[in-house]
Amino acid sequence: MSAASPPPAPPRGALERHHFLLRRLHSLTGIVPIGVFLVAHLVTNSSLIWGKAGLRGAHPELGWLDGGIAYFAEEVRWINTQVPHLLLVEIVLWVSIAFHAGLGVLYARSGRNNVARYAYGGNRRYAAQRLTGYVAIAFIFYHVATLRWGWTFLVPGGTHWSAEFAGSTLAAAIKGGQAGWTLMGVGVALLYFVGVSATVFHFANGLWTAAITWGLTISTGAQRRWGYACLAMGAALMLAGWSSLAGALMMDPASAARVEAMVGAPAGPGARQADAPTHVAP
Amino acid sequence: MAYAPPPSVPRRGAATPDRGVVFRIRRCDGPGKPSYWQEFEVAVPRNANVISCLQQIAANPVTAGGARTTPVVWDAGCLEEVCGACTMVINGRVRQSCSCLIDECAPREGDVVTLEPMGKFPVVRDLWVDRSRLFHGLARVRAWVPIDGTYDLGSGPREGPATQAERYVLSTCMSCGCCLEACPQFNLEPDEGRWETAFIGAHAISQARLFNEHPTGSQIKGERLDALMGPGGVSDCGNAQNCVKVCPKGIPLTESIAAVGRSVILHAIARFFRG
Amino acid sequence: MSQHRVIVVGGGLAGLAAAARVAEAGLPVDLFSVVPVKRSHSVCAQGGINACNDVARQQGYSEYEHFDETIYGGDFLADQHPVLEMTNTAPRIIDLLDRMGVPFNRTHEGYRDLRLFGGSLFKRTHFAGATTGQQLIYALDEQVRRCESEGKVAKYEFWEFLRPVVREGRCVGIVAQDMRTMQVRAFRADAVVMATGGCGMVFGKSTNSVICTGAAAARCYRDGVWYANPEMIQVHPTAIPGADKLRLMSESARGEGGRVWVPRRPLDERAPRDIPESERFYFLEEKYPAYGNIVPRDIATREIFDICVNQGLGVNGGNQVYLDLTHKDPEVLSRKLGGILEIYEKFVGDDPRSTPMKIFPAVHYSMGGLWTQFTRGSYAPATPLPKHRSASPPPIDARPGQGMLPGAPNNMMTNVPGLYAFGEVNYAYHGANRLGANALLSCIFDGLFCGASVVNFIRNDAPAGNPAADLPPAEFDAGEKRERERMNALLGTVADGRPDEPATNPYAIGKELGDEMTAACTVVRTGPRLEQCLRRLGELGERFARVKLADAAAWSNQSFAYARAIGDMLVLAQAIARGALERRESRGAHYRTDFPDRDDATFMKATVARCDARGVTSVALDPIDASLIQPTARTYGKKDDRKDPGKAAPAAARA
């Protein structure tokens, strides 16, 4: 009968009271700090592939891949020793991810997918954004828990990641053991491939929609151009992610550990080397 | 002197006259009743649209199986895609049934045309849905120019042709609801009590932009943005951009969403500092 | 004291303008409409809205000339004072719409752009693309939504008006039905405004929306409200033939330079662009050098009809002529006519920017309608003046109150006190032929100007001491009961037979009604054919008495609503045919081959149809107010009258 607007209902929970702030924080945290970290993380990790060039002539004895391992080891070491309050930074990051993920799930559940009916590019990306969000949550949780929090019971081969032996322990954790590929390892590698790809897509596409959400790209042309920019950025990041993974998969953990020891910490390669293979499969 | 009814203008590439086309229609006798499918075979003349076939079914409600049934109920008005009344889901896609020519939605012999009511609004009966929520959305964003009254107070603000062109496009929104039907973030909400906080949809966001851009309309821009900052406002949009794809009037809805996104941020910042 | 209320039936331009004006004056409004008001038929209007403006004024145009054109265009049948007030108010209405945010097209400097329209040599038509009506109704809809959110207006959408409730000669409410729940209910009001638009559906296919049945007007008529000039039905010259509707191709296509032509050679098979200029017959331009393609509608329609039906020159021998815009810049066309060109493209499949459109006349507008009154304003020349010449000083300025007395309670009130008729549903402004882009004006003018009359009627007249809310329930209950019985009787027909019998199928009856009315009561009429038509209507009425529905549902029963409306349309059709039969002359849209001349002595009067208690129509001729302008021959400077199909010829010869 009548469509007169009833008085606005009093806002209910905190979620509704701070609706706008939460929405914007959700969008913001995806870019800073999560996105920024993601870029740094993938660029660093991909040095497994391009790190030889980063060495700028140091360690001429190392081949291309070994050079990457060495460079990567130095990078990680630098981060672990030079970044102040690293734990605090990490906690901020974890909290951001948890916040972004939690709200993300809540928001994603408010939508109803209809790609089957409206198979437009934009709609596919919308659906993919939600799907990759879920995948990324699962993957990042696994990734952080196993490699950072030391939940080694989730790692085939039980490898304990170590910042001193960043490349080799990573390789061992993914491939399933110090000795190289195991069946479980193949599974983990696949998980990494899917997880990294999903995360990168989620970030690049999120960057594209964020520009609309924040009203930076208004005209259709601007949205399209920014779309291409995000596509390029995503492609580059995807390449970085895949090369990190490829770098890890191509390396032999044991020989990598030797390279890492060579360029290793002042504590002395011997002591570390003894450390390194501690976590072999029982 | 006799007045012969005018012949239809032949359409390029038209199908042969009067071919049989099967309509598969999702029916429902009323709210809370189960829906069911019925098929009708209609002799379709050249250049016919979906509405003219529904008219035939209404005049002779017999299913393809020869069973007598009740006439199918649907909504229509202008028959020239300007009132928005006849919106329904045709072959899985939402659009106006008056501008949907059979040669287009069932080009080949033996093609079936599927008709369903819009899914995001409560069904009244058959293909007729209750779209009051759409108009409620317009009230929610105060989609009007707050003039002093309808008495003579001189002319309105001057405006350049470029601004006019921009406003005109936005102003052609006929409240058909296609953008809502296709939006993955806009869901069926029969409970009127929740309309204030459920996602408002692209059409109303675009209308808010239209009135924010008008010199007098902008006087209550703050109220509109407040409404759009809250639950169900512009930030609930997930940028699927289906809305702009299905809008029959070619309204740049995603541009409106971005523009309102920007206004809302600036408004929030201003509000933060002003208190 | 109980609060007064006003009911407005119809949410088109007229109804919305009235609701806004009345609500603003502080009276609560109940607004009824069979469709959500934003979807009313007014959205279809394409071309524009007329008003004198500064540019035209500096070329010698004036509000007075607009008035003069409207009377001349209407072939001297309209009451002149109301028209004067309307044209004088027009510029102020445009200003108001502008303030409401209507995106009127703009010039480079930011002023409102103007276009040429039928019946005038001055650009005086304001427009918003080619969807002016849509833009105007949206602006009013928005204002009414604002009133609604402030609690001043309550909307009853999907409610159908069934009858006025009249008590002791005064209208005190209505009976209406919710078309979803089928609830029949009486509503009280101290004044009721009918703004229910036209009746195109009586003719089956027309340029009107499917809701324009005229049933609401017919129900008032049946209950004792007079209906004037029913025979004055405008057939628009340019429409796109279609299976379900004859979609309008607006006059603005010609206003923007569109040219109407046919190949000189009958049955010329060549594609239009292959026909050289010398072999094209621009018949309107040749016959009417001054106005060319923008002669008024009745004339253009008869010429096109004559070319196709009498001379057999229609394109491909059919009932169609070319309307050609291909010589215009496609970009300009898109900007100014986008909306209508898209309609053609969408429904026909050709792009009018590159291929001439094929068009034919179609029923479009009802000049006639519910009979209404008015109080004259202050302008009273000693004798009616001769036809106004452009660039000569107008005899009066445009101050309000010279045509109609503002706020007089009887302005646009029907013969039943308290019952008003605004917009297309009344007969007040357009005489025997409406000029293009004058309808939107008259609708909004009614709502605003006469809305004030409604308020004054309530405050100062019968309802003042005796509000409808305090009346005993008898008439309201009786009205409800009668309508419920009528509904149950119709719904009851389902049980007693198979409804597929064409003789008793409502849709079959409706279609035959439309075909018959189109054949007998449109472009050309003759006495014998009209008599035959009346007999046919009688037969259809008898068949309707035995009508059988296919649906007995007591929920959202559309075919029931349709059938009920057919019954009322039959009543209206009778009035139309009877009016046409009684008017034994030709005037404006009404052209009788057996009486081809205009006969001012006998027929410069309104035909007023009255329906008695038994449903029998009688028609009387009532004098009109022609005190301002003397009638002259209406020739539009026609040159060649040998081939003239219309009644203008003898008049031209005399002139």
Ligand SMILES: Cc1cc2nc3c(=O)[nH]c(=O)nc-3n(C[C@H](O)[C@H](O)[C@H](O)COP(=O)(O)OP(=O)(O)OC[C@H]3O[C@@H](n4cnc5c(N)ncnc54)[C@H](O)[C@@H]3O)c2cc1C
């Ligand atoms: C295609 C087309 C183009 C036109 N172009 C122009 C133009 O360019 N310029 C111009 O000046 N004029 C134009 N006209 C004419 C003009 O559009 C109409 O005359 C005008 O819109 C009528 O407005 P209205 O308010 O009187 O009625 P409408 O807009 O027809 O509204 C009638 C209202 O009454 C309601 N109603 C009807 N019956 C009932 C009932 N039984 N119970 C309850 N409610 C009911 C309807 O729901 C609706 O809300 C055009 C007309 C057509 C058909």
Ligand code: SF4
């Ligand atoms: S862009 Fe926003 S409003 Fe449009 S369809 Fe997507 S989610 Fe819905």
Ligand code: SF4
């Ligand atoms: S924005 Fe487009 S799709 Fe949405 S209601 Fe308006 S016209 Fe329809």
Ligand code: FES
């Ligand atoms: S009937 Fe008006 S849009 Fe289809």
